[in-house]
Amino acid sequence: MTATKVSPSPAAAPAPATGAFRSLRVRNFRLYAGANLVNNTGTWMQRIAQDWLVLQLSDSGLALGVVTALQFAPILVLSLYGGMLADRYDKRRLMMLTQATMGLAALVLGLLVVTDRVALWHVFVIAGALGVAAAMDMPIRQSFVSEIVGTDNLANAVSLNSAIFNAARLIGPAIAGLMIAVAGDDTGPVFLLNAGTYVVTILALRFMRTADLSPSPEVPRGRGQLRAALTYVNRHSDIKAAMVLVFVVGTFGLNFQITMALMVTDVFGQGAEAFGLLSTAFAVGSLTGALLSTRRVGRPRQRTLYLAALVFGLFEVASGLMPVYLAFAVVLVPTGAAALTFMVAANSFVQLGIDPTMRGRVMALYFMAFMGGTPVGAPVVGWMGENLGAPVALIAGGAIVAVAAVFLGFLGIRQRGLRVHAYVFPRLNLRLETQARSTP
Structure with a gap:
């Protein structure tokens, strides 16, 4: 991947505004926030379904702990490299790549479940892949928000993102539980639906107006x-x-x-x-x-x-x-x-x-x-x-x-x-x- 220089547009920094939802006046942020709500809801659904699947396959609390560790351990090792990529390259394109990776992982797990071929080691491997992608995605996602709304609206955008995350935390587990119950204890449909939520995010990123973004100066390759x-x-x-x-x-x-x-x-x-x-x-x-x-x-x-x-x-x-x-x-x-x-x-x-x-x-x-x-x-x-x-x-x-x-x-x-x-x-x-x- 090569770094592409983007000159800030005069229209990139939105005019200061007031109000609790002022960031939503920015078209690109409306796309981002809507996709974020859908994607976070799917992520919470997958967390519930994944834990339930592990218990179905192993009936082991230790296995649950291993899955959690595999998803969160990469954050300690790889997040800084994700941040370095965010400073070097186009954040929007990087996010499309990380979202596609996580969506593919959810799709594979869903297909393994619905075809009755899933094994516990499959869940471990896919959890690790999701952890690696998430470790890269988080610093890219956080630093990209400032490019969408500008510094004047950044605090408001961070607050709205947190509200979206917690709204999804209320909605996602309930939907997952209902879907699993309706499907007769089958978690596969939940994973497949979550895979679709990543498509929504990728489309939202694709249809953003790049001229309205305020890209940070990209840092060239270098040691240290x-x-x-x-x-x-x-x-x-x-x-x-x-x-x-x-x-x-x-x-x-x-x-x-x-x-x-x-x-x-x-x-x-x-x-x-x-x-x-x-x-x-x-x-x-x-x-x-x-x-x-x-x-x-x-x-x-x-x-x-x-x-x-x-x-x-x-x-x-x-x-x-x-x-x-x-x-x-x-x-x-x-x-x-x-x-x-x-x-x-x-x-x-x-x-x-x-x-x-x-x-x-x-x-x-x-x-x-x-x-x-x-x-x-x-x-x-x-x-x-x-x-x-x-x-x-x-x-x-x-x-x-x-x-x-x-x-x-x-x-x-x-x-x-x-x-x-x-x-x-x-x-x-x-x-x-x-x-x-x-x-x-």
Whole structure:
């Protein structure tokens, strides 16, 4: 693949607008958002169907864990390379390639199931292929949004994307469950339908008006480009602090699938239906947080990040203190809202604070920080929930997030104070010395 230089069009940057859905005034983003809703719904459908298929083939929790690891492990290894490709080449064409790869994987799995030829190792291989494609796709997708809407509408577009993701999380599993039940426990139709959702995304990308995009300057091939991204983040203390906080929240705070399941079974003595309602409550809160974030204009302040993380941590602590099921379910709604408020703010803060030529690689590092801690945090939280109790796991996770937010907040205040001191006082001393010399 060769890099193609695209000169920014005068019409590329949309005029600043107001309103919660202002990004949807951009035609290309309407195409992108509509396809995103369809594709994310299909992805959530496939997650449910894939887990169900693995249980049908193996009846093994270990096999489920292996499939999850195969899908998420590539993010730790390959995301940075995906970011490098995003900085070098046409992001729209790259996305068409990654979407076609994931659609083909879903199609193959669906055909194997409906022809009754599927084996467990097929699921493992296809899960790994999906993981590799997703690791490449995520930094490309995130950095492409800014080219669609421009920097003025980026925060709004990120919020709307989060709202779409959580709406799909509510819709997708329900559709998958209904389809599997109607098909007599057959997961094949779900995989085939999901394959079709990737066609929708590819068509949306194909019919975008390229003249209305605001492409970032493409970075030519060169040695040390991955190292340059690490150096860039290390030299920008605000970006580095945001990524540290994202890592802490992703590792210790966002393990609700584990803690909610343990709270339902071990603390409240409820079943699968009660667990499903808790997942819905958290998703409703997340969707609310994403919609509330759509009114934000421009880059969030750094203190907004710390405050959102602190509020999320405190709500998580509060959820661990709830004595009855209903109270726990109610608290999950604001907890989900606070979690999404933080994630949207962090994403916008990083994207709007970096050099466009570094956006792909830096966003890859962002996702590595956000999702890379899951293999570490999930076993720790699971062990705490099993041995110390689910409420302790929730309280500990929330407390770690809250302490990290406060610590990084005070560290940021101290660093800003030192910068002000270094800037103001030398100049003040110089002015006083000048006045003293000029005084007879």
